[in-house]
Amino acid sequence: MSPINFTHILTQAVDELSESESYKGLFHQHTDGNPLPSAHALCNIVELARAIIFPGYFGNSTVNSRTVTYHIGVNVERLFDLLADQIWAGLCFGGDGECNACNEYQREEAAQLAANFISRLPQLRRVLATDVEAAYNGDPAAHSFGEVISCYPAIRAISNYRIAHELLLLGVPLIPRIITEMAHSETGIDIHPGAQIGSYFTIDHGTGVVIGETCIIGNNVKLYQGVTLGAKSFPLDADGKPIKGIPRHPILEDDVIVYSNATILGRITVGRGATVGGNIWVTENVPAGARVVQRR
CATH class of the missing domain: 2.160.10.10 (Hexapeptide repeat proteins)
Incomplete structure (x- = not known):
């Protein structure tokens, strides 16, 4: 028995899917050389921010009082590089199907925004410390701040939200929403960055x-x-x-x-x-x- 040839079915599907009317509003027209936001890079950015805000609980577990400055310094440098690239990708990403024209000015703007975000990390830590305290004081099942930081989905979702909210206040497009939706997928808690x-x-x-x-x-x-x-x-x-x-x-x-x-x-x-x-x-x-x- 000869094998059935499905080529004509596949070809017809390709032709229909390639019709411009069929993907209207669903197609992102990429421009050569423009970066695209990366879910993997943004996951790394969130983990680095958590490692900076909650040293020892996220990132390198061997950090101690003698090495904390070194570890935070390394993480801040990595965070700056990754975040600047992702903000640049966000600035280049058009909202209606086509990339914005990217240029060196936008790359410089992205670096400035990344630096501005990092300057806000001390205040971000102070606010998140209050959230940890509230979770601990409000739950008789919580035995320590460390348990709250390490285990509680609320802290993960709220930390993503606070990171994303700061980026939104700085005028960063797209990236804040991706960061809060990452927490939504992970925890079932949906907080809009706005x-x-x-x-x-x-x-x-x-x-x-x-x-x-x-x-x-x-x-x-x-x-x-x-x-x-x-x-x-x-x-x-x-x-x-x-x-x-x-x-x-x-x-x-x-x-x-x-x-x-x-x-x-x-x-x-x-x-x-x-x-x-x-x-x-x-x-x-x-x-x-x-x-x-x-x-x-």
């Missing part, structure tokens, strides 16, 4: 948490698993497309607690010290100090 989150922030368990782009979260806020801080609706423009960049997500003031699977939608405010119970839907402002729970 959200504004204060100190002493913690997420207990964490899986299924969603924090939208225009959320504003104060200090000492605690979320449990499954919490959604989302948008209630999307205003449309004349062409029926969502209007970008408008405030559409909740504001949580200081000392707020939101329990598991609560859904808080729209540009509403949950006042200072309020508690939102689990498994409820909130679309109106919550007064300071209030307790919003299910009725029996």
Whole structure:
């Protein structure tokens, strides 16, 4: 029995897939010589940043008080080189299918942005230290700060978010979103890099948490698993497309607690010290100090 020849089927599929109308909006037109963002390089960047912020817990485990300056110095140099390359790739990457024209000016801009980010690492460590403390103090199952740093998915997700948020504030395109989506894939915690989150922030368990782009979260806020801080609706423009960049997500003031699977939608405010119970839907402002729970 002669083998069946599938060449004509494969050729037809190739011809159909190569039709420009079929990949409209789905094709990235690369320009020779332009770099592309690398998921592998960005993973290395996040690990280097974690090793700098939490020395000994990430990266080289043999670091001690005598060698910490050396190890941080090596990691900072590596981080600068990798980050400058990835920021350059982000600057060259067009948003609508074609690369922007890349030139030496953008490479210099990328290096400056990478240096500016590294200058913010001391402050980033100070804020992340408050997040570690909040996670430890808020969980009786936590036995040490080291356990929180090494094991808790919230710290991984929040550290990715804080790294990405700083890059976003510096005006770096694309790269911040990739970094937060890496944490989303790893932990199930989805924090948009555009959200504004204060100190002493913690997420207990964490899986299924969603924090939208225009959320504003104060200090000492605690979320449990499954919490959604989302948008209630999307205003449309004349062409029926969502209007970008408008405030559409909740504001949580200081000392707020939101329990598991609560859904808080729209540009509403949950006042200072309020508690939102689990498994409820909130679309109106919550007064300071209030307790919003299910009725029996």
